[in-house]
Structure formats: structure tokens, C-alpha cells
Amino acid sequence: MEEGWRRAGGELEESEGHPHGRFSQSIPQMDEDEERRKRRREKNKVAAARCRNKKKERTDFLQRESERLEMVNSELKAQIEELRQERQQLMVMLNLHRPTC
DSSP, X not given: OOTTEEEETTEEEEOTTOXXXXXXXXXXXXHHHHHHHHHHHHHHHHHHHHHHXXXXXXXXXXXXXXXXXXXXXXXXXXXXXXXXHHHHHHHHHHHHHGGGO
């Protein structure tokens, strides 16, 4: 048994003459504290996993949204090019028709 500790009723307690003046803590109290820490660690572990999953879902969503917007952008650029060509053709037709008006 460690110096400064004595057994009282099946529990370890610090003897009064211990030089460090620590608070006495019984074994059942230590077990409760350890159980509380264990529950807190488990709760934190679950919360961290949930946070990682949520972050991954958000990242996946943003990746899909980025790909969708890139496709929309490509389609719009193609549409712009088609409209420019149509405009150019109309300008040519207009210039050909002007001398007769």
C-alpha cells in the first residue's frame, strides 16, 4: 500500500499525515469518475463521428453541385456560341437585303 494511504472500511483513504494534502477519494468514487469519463469519451466519439459524416455529406453535395454547375455553364457557353452564329447569319442576310430596300 502506498505511503500516506490507509484502508478504511474497504476503501482507500488518505491518512491525515500525508505531506501532499490531497483530498481523499474512495474507490467507488474513482470508479464513478472513471465511468463518467468513459461515458463522456464515448459521447464525444459519437459526436465526432457524426460531425465527420456531416462534413463528408456536405463535401459530397458541394462536389455534385459543382459538377452540375459546370455542365450548366458548358451548356450556356454552347448556347452563346449558337446565338452568335445565328446573329452573324442574320447580319449577313440583312446586309444582302439592304441594297434592295
